[in-house]
């Protein structure tokens with residue numbers, strides 16, 4: 218049986234690394250949608266809407282596929298922090314986040330297409346992870362910004378990189394903070410009637426390859 222192709226609708230190198238680290242076979246096709254939303258939404262709805270828009274945009278050019286879209290924001294005191302526009306904004310974000318606990322919201326969308334390239338099913342959910350940060354001195358914030366790591370990341374830090382100097386702990390899913398929750402993906406793929414195992418290069422989950 219020919220398998221559906223797994224497609225990641227994202228330009229984020231971190232999302233790609235999360236999936237390739239699992240041995241999944243997938244293609245990467247970044248979406249070209251405008252990430253502006255027309256009206257303010259609660260963060261959970263916002264990341265779901267954007268994740269779905271990214272997946273649907275890419276699904277238009279994918280036949281017989283499962284297309285994954287994702288979106289991540291950081292939330293502190295009810296305010297949404299996206300990616301910083303410049304170094305000043307990165308400084309302001311880190312100054313607010315340091316010494317506090319915030320939430321990371323990541324939306325995940327799964328869009329299935331048929332052999333004619335039509336969307337046959339869609340599913341979208343989000344997860345929230347709480348992240349605790351130790352205090353950062355102004356010099357540490359300056360230094361961190363000059364490494365450039367904060368510049369393309371929601372909340373201006375990367376938990377998977379130098380940002381880990383200041384993250385003291387999390388409550389919830391780690392990969393959700395990096396931008397794509399693996400347990401959530403596993404569940405969404407399963408709930409659509411597939412198994413994520415079957416998309417890995419290690420072979421199908423029914424034991425056919427085992428002796």
Ligand SMILES: Cc1cn([C@H]2C[C@H](O)[C@@H](COP(=O)(O)OP(=O)(O)OP(=O)(O)O)O2)c(=O)[nH]c1=O
Nearest residue numbers: 227228229231288289370371374375376395396
């Ligand atoms: C909080 C946090 C975010 N991030 C990243 C994940 C995302 O790449 C980025 C949030 O921006 P997004 O707009 O969610 O994603 P993107 O623009 O990088 O890629 P695309 O829209 O094509 O999918 O922040 C980390 O890498 N580590 C972290 O600890």
